[in-house]
Amino acid sequence: MPTQIxxxxxxxYQIMGWAEEKPTIALLQALEQTxxxxxxxxxxxxxxxxxxxxxxxxxxLLPYPLLSKRxxxxxxxxxxxxxxxxxxxxxxxxxxxxxxxxxxxxAEDPQEALATIQTLRRIEMxxxxxxxxxxxxxxxxxxxxxxxxxxxxxxGDRITSVITDASVKxxxxxPGSEVMAVVxxxxxLLGLNxxxxxxxxxxxxxxxxxxxxxxxVNDELTAELPGGSxxxxxxTSASVKxxGLSIGKPISAVIKASDVLLAVD
Numbered sequence: 252m253p254t255q256i257x258x259x260x261x262x263x264y265q266i267m268g269w270a271e272e273k274p275t276i277a278l279l280q281a282l283e284q285t286x287x288x289x290x291x292x293x294x295x296x297x298x299x300x301x302x303x304x305x306x307x308x309x310x311x312l313l314p315y316p317l318l319s320k321r322x323x324x325x326x327x328x329x330x331x332x333x334x335x336x337x338x339x340x341x342x343x344x345x346x347x348x349x350x351x352x353x354x355x356x357x358a359e360d361p362q363e364a365l366a367t368i369q370t371l372r373r374i375e376m377x378x379x380x381x382x383x384x385x386x387x388x389x390x391x392x393x394x395x396x397x398x399x400x401x402x403x404x405x406x407g408d409r410i411t412s413v414i415t416d417a418s419v420k421x422x423x424x425x426p427g428s429e430v431m432a433v434v435x436x437x438x439x440l441l442g443l444n445x446x447x448x449x450x451x452x453x454x455x456x457x458x459x460x461x462x463x464x465x466x467x468v469n470d471e472l473t474a475e476l477p478g479g480s481x482x483x484x485x486x487t488s489a490s491v492k493x494x495g496l497s498i499g500k501p502i503s504a505v506i507k508a509s510d511v512l513l514a515v516d
Contacts, residue, residue: 406478412511
């Protein structure tokens with residue numbers, strides 16, 4: 252019984268920490284109200300690109316798609332939260348509103364309360380790496396020194412990481428466990444029409460370019476994967492021109508398994 256009380260106290264402490272407004276949550280609320288990332292950004296006094304990048308990062312951390320694109324119509328195009336996204340926002344609002352009834356809420360569905368808190372922690376997580384994906388461990392191939400961890404992302408996309416056996420044990424990884432795959436944008440190469448059988452890299456993520464941010468020397472490119480996640484790479488501006496890359500063009504992201512770091516809550 253004391254253990255259960257301590258666990259509930261720890262959970263209550265985490266939830267109380269979310270009583271104050273968080274910028275990412277406020278952005279989602281503004282998006283729900285306006286139906287447009289641009290309008291949501293304007294209402295919060297931030298740039299569209301900043302809002303868009305934050306939402307992309309958040310989308311990669313969730314086990315379901317966050318946005319649904321609305322095309323055309325009398326009100327023009329825009330983006331709206333998916334049903335799962337609206338449910339997440341509703342749960343967050345509920346947790347903020349019912350602190351006085353927390354014990355009853357946690358007693359009825361403690362796993363749901365804990366899952367929501369874990370999602371909130373991921374949302375506000377600060378990492379220098381641009382690519383952070385939430386996934387489930389599909390398989391672990393153990394070796395003498397290193398292990399190969401196969402991770403299933405939402406929508407069927409997959410990524411593989413090579414880490415030490417000691418790290419597998421320390422992170423308590425096992426098939427079915429949640430894990431976050433982290434890759435620096437500078438470690439992601441881009442190519443056209445890549446045949447996985449002709450390259451040594453284990454990870455070939457194919458998608459469509461959705462955004463290009465030009466720079467003086469390097470450009471930042473973001474591509475949407477079939478499963479709904481996004482991958483961001485930083486390559487030279489000369490390479491972008493040489494490959495003829497543009498928004499809407501198919502692209503393959505090449506990632507060495509040793510460059511994929513793993514993290515758990």
